[in-house]
Amino acid sequence: MLTKPRPIRLKGRSFLALSLAPELPFEDWLAGLDDLAARSAGFFLRRPVVLDISGLDIKKAELRTLVDELSQRNVRVMGLEGARHSLLGPDMPPAMNDGRPASDFDPSAEDESDEANESVAAQDALAVETIEAAGPSVQVTGSLVVTEPVRSGQSVFFPEGDVTIIGSVASGAEIVAGGSIHVYGTLRGRALAGTTGNGSARIFCRKLEAEMMAIDGFYLTAEDMEPDLRGRAVQVWLEGHALKTGILS
Amino acid sequence: MGKVIVVTSGKGGVGKTTSSAALGAALAQNGDKVVVVDFDVGLRNLDLVMGAERRVVYDLVNVIQGEAKLTQALIRDKRVETLYLLPASQTRDKDNLTPEGVEKVVASLKKAFDWVICDSPAGIERGATLAMRHADIAIVVTNPEVSSVRDSDRIIGLLDSKTLKAENGERMEKHLLLTRYDSTRAERGDMLKVDDVLEILSIPLLGIIPESMDVLRASNLGSPVTLADENSAPSRAYFDAVRRLRGEALPVTVPGERRSFFGKLFGRKAA
Numbered sequence: 001m002l003t004k005p006r007p008i009r010l011k012g013r014s015f016l017a018l019s020l021a022p023e024l025p026f027e028d029w030l031a032g033l034d035d036l037a038a039r040s041a042g043f044f045l046r047r048p049v050v051l052d053i054s055g056l057d058i059k060k061a062e063l064r065t066l067v068d069e070l071s072q073r074n075v076r077v078m079g080l081e082g083a084r085h086s087l088l089g090p091d092m093p094p095a096m097n098d099g100r101p102a103s104d105f106d107p108s109a110e111d112e113s114d115e116a117n118e119s120v121a122a123q124d125a126l127a128v129e130t131i132e133a134a135g136p137s138v139q140v141t142g143s144l145v146v147t148e149p150v151r152s153g154q155s156v157f158f159p160e161g162d163v164t165i166i167g168s169v170a171s172g173a174e175i176v177a178g179g180s181i182h183v184y185g186t187l188r189g190r191a192l193a194g195t196t197g198n199g200s201a202r203i204f205c206r207k208l209e210a211e212m213m214a215i216d217g218f219y220l221t222a223e224d225m226e227p228d229l230r231g232r233a234v235q236v237w238l239e240g241h242a243l244k245t246g247i248l249s
Numbered sequence: 250m251g252k253v254i255v256v257t258s259g260k261g262g263v264g265k266t267t268s269s270a271a272l273g274a275a276l277a278q279n280g281d282k283v284v285v286v287d288f289d290v291g292l293r294n295l296d297l298v299m300g301a302e303r304r305v306v307y308d309l310v311n312v313i314q315g316e317a318k319l320t321q322a323l324i325r326d327k328r329v330e331t332l333y334l335l336p337a338s339q340t341r342d343k344d345n346l347t348p349e350g351v352e353k354v355v356a357s358l359k360k361a362f363d364w365v366i367c368d369s370p371a372g373i374e375r376g377a378t379l380a381m382r383h384a385d386i387a388i389v390v391t392n393p394e395v396s397s398v399r400d401s402d403r404i405i406g407l408l409d410s411k412t413l414k415a416e417n418g419e420r421m422e423k424h425l426l427l428t429r430y431d432s433t434r435a436e437r438g439d440m441l442k443v444d445d446v447l448e449i450l451s452i453p454l455l456g457i458i459p460e461s462m463d464v465l466r467a468s469n470l471g472s473p474v475t476l477a478d479e480n481s482a483p484s485r486a487y488f489d490a491v492r493r494l495r496g497e498a499l500p501v502t503v504p505g506e507r508r509s510f511f512g513k514l515f516g517r518k519a520a
Contacts, residue, residue, distance in 0.1 A: 149451050151402045151403060151405050151409070152406065153402075153403040153407075167451070168448075168451065170399070170402045171395075171402070172399055172402070186448070186449075
């Protein structure tokens with residue numbers, strides 16, 4: 001029996017994670033981490049932690065040991081930043097990129113007192129406060145102008161606002177914007193507009209050959225696009241729960 | 250100081266090695282000192298295409314690991330005396346290429362040669378990124394079909410981000426070399442048109458090399474096509490590409506356009 005399925009919503013969202021940068025040799029670094037954990041029990045509990053291993057010359061086995069060592073300490077690594085391809089695999093945390101820096105977080109400086117439980121709770125609260133203060137404030141007002149073609153495999157990520165591309169977006173490239181997306185060239189890759197929940201965002205392109213377009217999580221794949229739109233100047237907007245397309249004359 | 254050219258593509262089998270050898274031989278015939286370096290460690294082919302496979306003693310990995318001097322590993326071509334080959338190792342793998350080692354070898358080659366041509370392996374991994382790392386000029390070899398064009402686009406993105414020039418905030422000079430262009434298939438619409446490829450990749454065109462049996466024949470003979478038969482269509486296209494590389498403003502002609510004109514005439518007669 002065929003019923004109209006509910007559309008699946010894909011949304012881009014940014015979360016704040018703690019980024020841990022281990023240093024070689026790992027034994028010494030883990031000892032330092034143990035020392036920190038001893039002074040503030042449960043520090044890493046329930047916190048999303050991304051392991052920043054860029055620039056480290058390590059082998060996959062060493063990385064696996066490190067991840068295991070960390071999980072024994074209740075540090076659950078949700079992703080790897082700056083990992084070489086050879087270090088990744090299905091048994092490893094997923095690769096993460098596009099991380100944007102927030103202010104440095106130095107728990108040791110804030111943790112001088114020895115009073116056990118009370119100070120831990122206070123420290124924990126302080127930590128949460130610090131994180132929120134340092135978090136990126138997403139304001140859909142900014143704009144980003146890219147004057148180069150966006151090549152296959154490249155990703156332009158700008159949750160703060162509109163993205164304008166002066167050039168083409170190649171097949172296999174991706175534009176993710178909090179606001180609208182304007183492409184003054186051919187859009188062959190993917191365009192995801194309004195990803196921070198902005199349903200009034202639109203996508204404009206001079207020539208439509210897109211693989212996928214989405215606004216606020218509602219998407220349209222190449223197969224679902226009307227064939228007569230191909231190669232035309234097109235705008236896409238959201239009406240209710242459906243994407244609407246129109247030719248720009 | 251010589252210029253370092255990387256010949257790259259992303260996709261395999263599009264003609265990087267053939268083009269490296271042909272361009273190297275064409276550049277050397279003007280008396281410039283040229284070295285062609287094979288970066289495809291583990292799957293070397295350049296020595297075969299240049300007809301030097303029986304003369305390989307030391308290779309790039311030996312030089313990088315300090316087991317041989319650069320002068321011991323360089324092989325001088327028997328036909329053009331200013332053309333040299335630095336072969337890759339067939340028995341090692343690409344992990345033996347270290348960034349420091351490659352930097353050292355390229356730096357000393359730059360001092361001794363007018364042109365250093367780095368024949369990149371396929372892919373976007375270590376071998377390919379190290380081959381492009383120190384380049385001044387990139388030649389992106391592309392076939393007129395969608396998968397090759399998309400891979401080339403990916404490589405252009407890497408050329409603009411992962412090379413020393415890009416990291417220093419400079420712009421890498423990039424050229425498109427369209428190879429295996431088949432005019433009859435283009436007429437039938439089986440292949441991407443030249444304009445479509447240029448529109449997608451948006452980098453300047455260095456030349457169009459026609460698909461030709463001459464290229465295969467030359468490779469099997471162990472001779473760069475620009476040495477085997479200087480007057481064949483692909484040879485002439487490579488020589489023109491070299492003139493453009495030297496800065497000459499030479500218009501690019503699409504091969505077969507004249508032939509298609511005669512083809513039409515012929516077709517009309519037959520009908």
